[in-house]
Amino acid sequence: MTKSVLEVDSVQKQYDGKIILSDVYLKCETNNIIGVLGRNGSGKSTLLKIIFGIVIADFKFVRIDGEVKSKTSELLHQISYLPQENFIPNLFSVKKAIVLSIPKDKLDEFYADEMIQSILSKKVKHLSGGELRYLEIKIILNNPSKFVLLDEPYNGLSPIIIEKINELIISISKEKGIIITDHNYENVIKVSTKLVLMKEGKLHHLKDKNELVEKGYLKLGMI
Amino acid sequence: MEFTIRKLANIFEFYKSTLTITISISVLAGVFGGFETFKLVLVVFGYFISVLIKEVNAVNEYLFYCNNGISKLQLIVCGFLMNFVFSALLILGFSLILKNL
Numbered sequence: 213m214t215k216s217v218l219e220v221d222s223v224q225k226q227y228d229g230k231i232i233l234s235d236v237y238l239k240c241e242t243n244n245i246i247g248v249l250g251r252n253g254s255g256k257s258t259l260l261k262i263i264f265g266i267v268i269a270d271f272k273f274v275r276i277d278g279e280v281k282s283k284t285s286e287l288l289h290q291i292s293y294l295p296q297e298n299f300i301p302n303l304f305s306v307k308k309a310i311v312l313s314i315p316k317d318k319l320d321e322f323y324a325d326e327m328i329q330s331i332l333s334k335k336v337k338h339l340s341g342g343e344l345r346y347l348e349i350k351i352i353l354n355n356p357s358k359f360v361l362l363d364e365p366y367n368g369l370s371p372i373i374i375e376k377i378n379e380l381i382i383s384i385s386k387e388k389g390i391i392i393t394d395h396n397y398e399n400v401i402k403v404s405t406k407l408v409l410m411k412e413g414k415l416h417h418l419k420d421k422n423e424l425v426e427k428g429y430l431k432l433g434m435i
Numbered sequence: 436m437e438f439t440i441r442k443l444a445n446i447f448e449f450y451k452s453t454l455t456i457t458i459s460i461s462v463l464a465g466v467f468g469g470f471e472t473f474k475l476v477l478v479v480f481g482y483f484i485s486v487l488i489k490e491v492n493a494v495n496e497y498l499f500y501c502n503n504g505i506s507k508l509q510l511i512v513c514g515f516l517m518n519f520v521f522s523a524l525l526i527l528g529f530s531l532i533l534k535n536l
Binding site: 264266284285288289292293295297298301302303304308311312313315316351356357 | 452493499502505
């Protein structure tokens with residue numbers, strides 16, 4: 213299987229004169245799970261939105277397999293994005309949301325899941341918060357993109373569903389590159405193959421999780 | 436090929452989601468302004484009011500379509516074209532019925 217490379221370079225973003233992102237560089241390859249950690253308001257979500265193309269940066273370069281992608285429409289075919297808020301139209305049935313997103317040859321595999329089977333006949337608006345988040349994450353991970361951006365996937369989920377999601381992320385990373393950000397740092401550390409820390413607009417590439425303490429994101433004993 | 440069919444199905448679903456508001460507004464406009472107003476609202480204004488309401492109430496839903504490879508602009512333009520064609524056919528049908536009455 214050929215490896216794909218997503219490179220985000222020289223990202224700069226200011227809001228009301230305040231620097232949110234300054235000269236950010238991030239590289240993600242197939243098989244990578246990059247954990248982006250950082251305090252509230254550090255610019256993690258903004259970075260993911262800029263990569264996906266739904267927030268305009270003051271300056272950015274996004275390259276996929278060495279080719280610069282300047283139009284959002286070019287990025288949408290290769291990157292998928294899980295926002296913090298629910299995004300599947302409420303009026304859809306679960307089955308319709310799946311059929312509209314997942315290629316035919318992957319449908320059987322997608323349906324072979326106890327939790328998906330239990331919600332298949334329901335409408336999206338009748339799902340519980342956990343069921344809907346699980347469905348969204350599974351759709352995002354299984355659609356035909358090369359890279360996946362996950363913004364707070366663990367938010368509001370029970371430990372058992374979190375464990376299922378971690379298994380999904382690890383399994384899908386065999387064929388895709390994944391960038392994940394969440395305040396649930398223990399699970400981010402658990403699934404990530406690389407860690408980066410967003411601090412004061414800069415992205416720090418970490419060699420070891422203990423650097424999270426050295427750089428002031430965690431306190432001693434929290435890891 | 437399968438990707439294109441899925442993309443068209445996504446656009447059609449988006450268009451369907453605008454229909455309730457478009458038709459309601461058009462009928463209301465028709466009641467007060469007659470058949471000519473009904474036609475104008477059905478073809479142009481109803482759709483854009485529906486998109487505007489979506490912009491306020493369900494802006495996150497665009498991300499569902501973005502994740503299926505369709506940008507917001509593509510979705511709105513293609514939805515408008517679909518609305519134009521279906522409205523034109525509907526108006527033609529109505530006109531023929533009215534002519535034969």
